[in-house]
Amino acid sequence: MSSQEIEVVVVGGGQAGLAMSGHLSAQGVSHVVIERDRIAERWRSARWDSLVANGPAWHDRFPELEFDLDPDSFAxxxxxxxxxxxxAAHIGAPVRTGVEVTSVRRHDGRPGFLVETTDGTWxxxxxxxxxxxxxxxxxPAVVPEDAGIHQLHxxxxxxxxxxxDGAVLVVGAGSSGVQIADELRRSGRExxxxxxxHDRPPRSYRQRDFCWWLGVLGKWEITTPRAGAEHVTIAVSGADGGRTVDFRELAASGITLVGRAGAFAGGxxxxxPGLAESIAHGDANYLAMLNEADEYVARNGLxxxxxxxxHVFGPDPDCVTDPILEIDFAEAGITSIVWATGYxxxxxxxxxxxxxxxxRPDxxxxxSSEPGVYFLGLPWLSRRGSSFIWGVWHDAKFIADQIGIQRDYLAHDAAREILATKVA
Structure with a gap:
């Protein structure tokens, strides 16, 4: 197998890796992007068929390239x-697809790293x-595999x-869980x-998408989640042209709401308990954003x-006021579980x-705490928007700048060594 030298190896050919490639190319830094599948493979093969982006096309993109569709639609x-x-074609990204990185180890006694792949080393x-x-x-290891229930993530x-055939339990009420539950209900399933x-922002308000409101209200730039909200899911959807997630409406459509999944025994x-409290928390989050938006409009004379x-909610459904604390799967006809429980x-x-x-990445x-290694594309890497398409673009710019700074220091050391050799 081949062995090559390069300044930067970028592992991953999705939105983060390509944003990184764009900024490294702009700074003239030699690099390669290594992707084990195809470019942006997770969007194709690790998502359900009807998925659309959660942000409108005018917002969820890189600054250098627009989508070929209505800017207000959801791709x-x-x-x-x-x-x-x-x-990738636009910037001429040096992407190697179908190649997997198997290990990255620091060199012993000299700078840099040995990157081993299924197609040689770097x-x-x-x-x-x-x-x-x-x-x-x-x-979660809740329902045993031999329980006779079809389970998938x-x-x-x-x-x-x-x-x-049969009813379906969907566990998780973030964007994925809500959209999958609604699709299953529309198909005729119980x-x-x-x-x-969960947090439940408005999809749009006063003719502006919530992405716009998060921007003008400065919420995309928040650097850390509020205490206790590190793993709180966001119930927002771009499905059906984009609409606000309303759990009362989901219940009215025929979906039975229950609290967080607990133990499983005897089928x-x-x-x-706590379903009503979760709904109320989401409502409070939703109303707080509406109120901030109203204040912004008044303050700026828009x-x-x-x-x-x-600002008006319908009545709570029976499944919220009189919560169901246990379901016998056989009696309810539940044959499948879809776990929308994250990664x-x-x-x-x-x-x-x-x-x-x-x-966890330090x-x-x-x-990172390891000089020369950088992380990109993680939630809250630098701000709330870090895991979004536009947000990872700005994080990549920062990391490219940091790499540039380190290159300058290394060039300074190399120049001093050359000078010392000439003087000697």
Whole structure:
């Protein structure tokens, strides 16, 4: 196998890796982007068929390239993947697809890293881990495999026809869980949706998308989540042209809401109390944003139509006021569970001192505790917007600048060595 030298190896050819490539190219830094599948593969094969982007096309993009669709629409997943392929061609990104990085180790006694792949090795001065947060799907060990229930993670869900006949329990009420539950209900399935703590922003308000409101209100730039909200899901959707997620409406459509999934025994699952509190928390988050938006409009004298009806909720459904705490799967006809329960990181290939005692990336704005290694594409890497398409672009710019600074120091050392040799 081949062995090559390069300044930067970028691991991952999704939105983070391509943003990194764009900025490195602009600074004239030699690099390679290594992707084990195709460019933006997760958008194609690790999402359900009807998925669309959660932000409108005018917002969820790189500054250098627009989507080929209505700016206010929400791009279907295939168009998102095609967008990144088009961007890679636009910048001439040096992407090696179908190649997997198997290990990254620091050189002994000299700068840089040995990057081993399934297609040879690279001697790199810097390494950027741009594999993102969606690496290993997490399914809680609650329902045993021999329980006779078809179980899959939202990453593997494609469409209702994929599941056996019968009712479906969807666990998780973030963007994925809500959209999958609604699609299953529309297909004629009986659906139970397990709901935990969540934030529930308005999809739009006073003729502006919530992405716009987060921008003008400065919320994209918040650097850390509020206390206790590190893992709170966001219930927002671009499906059906974009509409605000309303759990009361979901219940009225026929979806049964329950609290967080608990223990499973004897063919029945228990659900934690607290469903009403979770709904109320989401309502409070929603109303707080409306109130801030109203204050912003008044303060700036904007001519945006009032929307008083957005502040009014319908009555709580019976499943909220009289919560169901246990469901016998056989009696309810539940044959499948879709676990929309998130992901865990998998950095087994990155064999350097860049992690804390819990195995999480140890970094400050993507600069890791291992000199020369950088992380990109993680939630809250530098701000709230870090894991969004436009946000990762700005984080990549910062990391490219940091690499440039380190290159300058190395060039200074090299120049001093050359001068010393000439003097001698």
């Amino acid at each position: 279907p997943k295939e168009q998102v993947a095609d967008y990144f392929v088009r961007y 001697d790199a001065r810097f390494v950027v881990a741009a594999t993102g947060p969606f690496q290993r799907p997490v399914i 939202s990453m593997s869900y494609r469409n209702p026809g994929q599941l056996p 659906v139970v949706l397990a709901v935990g703590p 029945a699952m228990r659900f934690e 001519d945006l139509p009032e929307e008083p009806e957005a 865990a990181a998998d950095y087994g290939w990155l064999q350097v001192d860049a992690f804390d005692e819990d195995g 970094h400050r704005r993507g600069i």
